[in-house]
Amino acid sequence: MKDIDTLHWVGGVEGTLWMIDQTLLPGEFREIECPDVETVWEAIKMLRVRGAPAIGVAAAYGVCVGLQKHAGDEPAAFFQRLEEVTSYLASSRPTAVNLFWAIDRMKRLAETMNDGRPAAEVFARLLDEAKAIHEEDQQMCRAIGRHGAELLGDGQGVLTHCNAGGLATSDYGTALAVFFAAAEAGKKIHVYADETRPLLQGARLTAWELMQRGIEVTVICDSMAPVVMREGRIGAVVVGADRIAANGDVANKIGTYGVALAAAAHNVPFYVAAPSSTFDLSLPSGADIPIEERDPAEITHGFGCQTAPDNVQVYNPAFDVTPAKLIKALICERGVIDPISTEHIAEVIGGAQ
Amino acid sequence: MKDIDTLHWVGGVEGTLWMIDQTLLPGEFREIECPDVETVWEAIKMLRVRGAPAIGVAAAYGVCVGLQKHAGDEPAAFFQRLEEVTSYLASSRPTAVNLFWAIDRMKRLAETMNDGRPAAEVFARLLDEAKAIHEEDQQMCRAIGRHGAELLGDGQGVLTHCNAGGLATSDYGTALAVFFAAAEAGKKIHVYADETRPLLQGARLTAWELMQRGIEVTVICDSMAPVVMREGRIGAVVVGADRIAANGDVANKIGTYGVALAAAAHNVPFYVAAPSSTFDLSLPSGADIPIEERDPAEITHGFGCQTAPDNVQVYNPAFDVTPAKLIKALICERGVIDPISTEHIAEVIGGAQ
Numbered sequence: 001m002k003d004i005d006t007l008h009w010v011g012g013v014e015g016t017l018w019m020i021d022q023t024l025l026p027g028e029f030r031e032i033e034c035p036d037v038e039t040v041w042e043a044i045k046m047l048r049v050r051g052a053p054a055i056g057v058a059a060a061y062g063v064c065v066g067l068q069k070h071a072g073d074e075p076a077a078f079f080q081r082l083e084e085v086t087s088y089l090a091s092s093r094p095t096a097v098n099l100f101w102a103i104d105r106m107k108r109l110a111e112t113m114n115d116g117r118p119a120a121e122v123f124a125r126l127l128d129e130a131k132a133i134h135e136e137d138q139q140m141c142r143a144i145g146r147h148g149a150e151l152l153g154d155g156q157g158v159l160t161h162c163n164a165g166g167l168a169t170s171d172y173g174t175a176l177a178v179f180f181a182a183a184e185a186g187k188k189i190h191v192y193a194d195e196t197r198p199l200l201q202g203a204r205l206t207a208w209e210l211m212q213r214g215i216e217v218t219v220i221c222d223s224m225a226p227v228v229m230r231e232g233r234i235g236a237v238v239v240g241a242d243r244i245a246a247n248g249d250v251a252n253k254i255g256t257y258g259v260a261l262a263a264a265a266h267n268v269p270f271y272v273a274a275p276s277s278t279f280d281l282s283l284p285s286g287a288d289i290p291i292e293e294r295d296p297a298e299i300t301h302g303f304g305c306q307t308a309p310d311n312v313q314v315y316n317p318a319f320d321v322t323p324a325k326l327i328k329a330l331i332c333e334r335g336v337i338d339p340i341s342t343e344h345i346a347e348v349i350g351g352a353q
Numbered sequence: 354m355k356d357i358d359t360l361h362w363v364g365g366v367e368g369t370l371w372m373i374d375q376t377l378l379p380g381e382f383r384e385i386e387c388p389d390v391e392t393v394w395e396a397i398k399m400l401r402v403r404g405a406p407a408i409g410v411a412a413a414y415g416v417c418v419g420l421q422k423h424a425g426d427e428p429a430a431f432f433q434r435l436e437e438v439t440s441y442l443a444s445s446r447p448t449a450v451n452l453f454w455a456i457d458r459m460k461r462l463a464e465t466m467n468d469g470r471p472a473a474e475v476f477a478r479l480l481d482e483a484k485a486i487h488e489e490d491q492q493m494c495r496a497i498g499r500h501g502a503e504l505l506g507d508g509q510g511v512l513t514h515c516n517a518g519g520l521a522t523s524d525y526g527t528a529l530a531v532f533f534a535a536a537e538a539g540k541k542i543h544v545y546a547d548e549t550r551p552l553l554q555g556a557r558l559t560a561w562e563l564m565q566r567g568i569e570v571t572v573i574c575d576s577m578a579p580v581v582m583r584e585g586r587i588g589a590v591v592v593g594a595d596r597i598a599a600n601g602d603v604a605n606k607i608g609t610y611g612v613a614l615a616a617a618a619h620n621v622p623f624y625v626a627a628p629s630s631t632f633d634l635s636l637p638s639g640a641d642i643p644i645e646e647r648d649p650a651e652i653t654h655g656f657g658c659q660t661a662p663d664n665v666q667v668y669n670p671a672f673d674v675t676p677a678k679l680i681k682a683l684i685c686e687r688g689v690i691d692p693i694s695t696e697h698i699a700e701v702i703g704g705a706q
Binding site for chain 2: 316
């Protein structure tokens, strides 16, 4: 199966960070070199790299990019530079939780070595840590894929919404990891990808990724999913998640709830695939998950031309909440949570948070 | 309430046909003059005028436009010209049932006067007939609106899909007629308009029409309708229909079925408003309604830029079928069909077909 490197570090301490410029997909595939931290900052800011896990990995490597030319400095100057680089990177996307998580992890590690040893030694260790974060993300994707693939039959049509794919992580993604793992296990699947208005991540990114990896994919408008199910084309739905409450209610890209309702009406099992870091056990239910409203222009001026009247009112929630009762199982890197209950979730996820 | 004339004839036998160029909406409002039958043909062909009822009215006037300069001819030459004009207009949109219906009605009337009387007399009578078709269409819209408005409460949010509005008819439309009539009856309503991918008739036309007539409207992506219902914003759904089977199953713009499923899940009554000419009692159920598949480019290259990978597979059904069991009532110009059953439909519709 052809590999797509959302981002990767080429070489050792003298090496370079490369990443796919996702803003150009699917029209153009271009990898950009990141010779300085400013390039990494801009790539995160402009969504050239996107998706919580991928942003975390990019930020960890970004710390290394920013320190690389200072590996020969005096330790004090090196640590001064570390402060500058991490503050700077943290300003790229202030709401991205994984960005802060990765930067903090890099900083905490560095602090344990702030004892006068040569900066080059600290830098080498930080690069190893960034590679470890990258590797852990890959392992997480593979584990989700492995657990989820067992739930899919051979010769099945499956449906997904938005892009919970490799491009949102450093490897196979979450929902799409399930499809990739099923294909690797020899199961023949055909994916129906909701285009996912307003920003079309399904048509632009999911379809591209699946085609790159040789998996059959058909793009449909979001409004077509119910008909595709009624026509008997879909054996399972698998989507990702932005946040999962303690009771299993799932916030995900707007439109997910409608897909879940249609799946229930056609007795199609509806699965959510997400890393354990997506669970927020401090929130009792989905009603507690804040829903971001986004720019009306995403709907009225989405594709280079105006598609709604001037000054029309628009409602543009970025996410919706699918109640746990519509979800057959939650697939995370630690296994499959089925049946879904607050107790079961606490048992699988609780210990590590 | 401000009037929007989808198309209208200005003056008497020396008059002129004008119509709104709907391809320019909502960016630009422009009425085009139709000095010759070629202009009418092109307007129908290029969807400058669209919607089954409106096409019928345009074709009837189009016959007059094509004969106007021949009203002083010898009768034989005039009837020769009638043949040319009607054949020509019939070639503009070969699948539009109302086009043929209107042309046939004009021809049949003319034939009853093919007895050597002056062409000017025949022409005047044909223009009256075109105006009668126009008037009947207006009456149909008003009657649907009147019957439907009684089903809506005051202060209610309502939701519609696609454009079953005045722009698809010569007057108030079908589904939108219900909203206009409710507003005229003093009920305050707020319409949520699904943008209606792929061609965005909801965002482009429905929103524009409602704003023109001073009715509150909020545009949403199709995938947002279920959330808007769960948030308690919607008291009723009203949509149009392309074809209705003998048992009450309704073929309408793709996405209608998903809206009906979501409405059922939230106990929101789902109504279909359509003229009796939309019923096809020769089809026992919705399974017998053929569904047109349209050009993949509508999904992959919809708005001036490419939004899906080259050569990706696409499924693009233009319509879907909503089963009668999800529909609370059918609203036609003869009244409200509730409950829906084959017998009840035959009783209301059967006699006239």
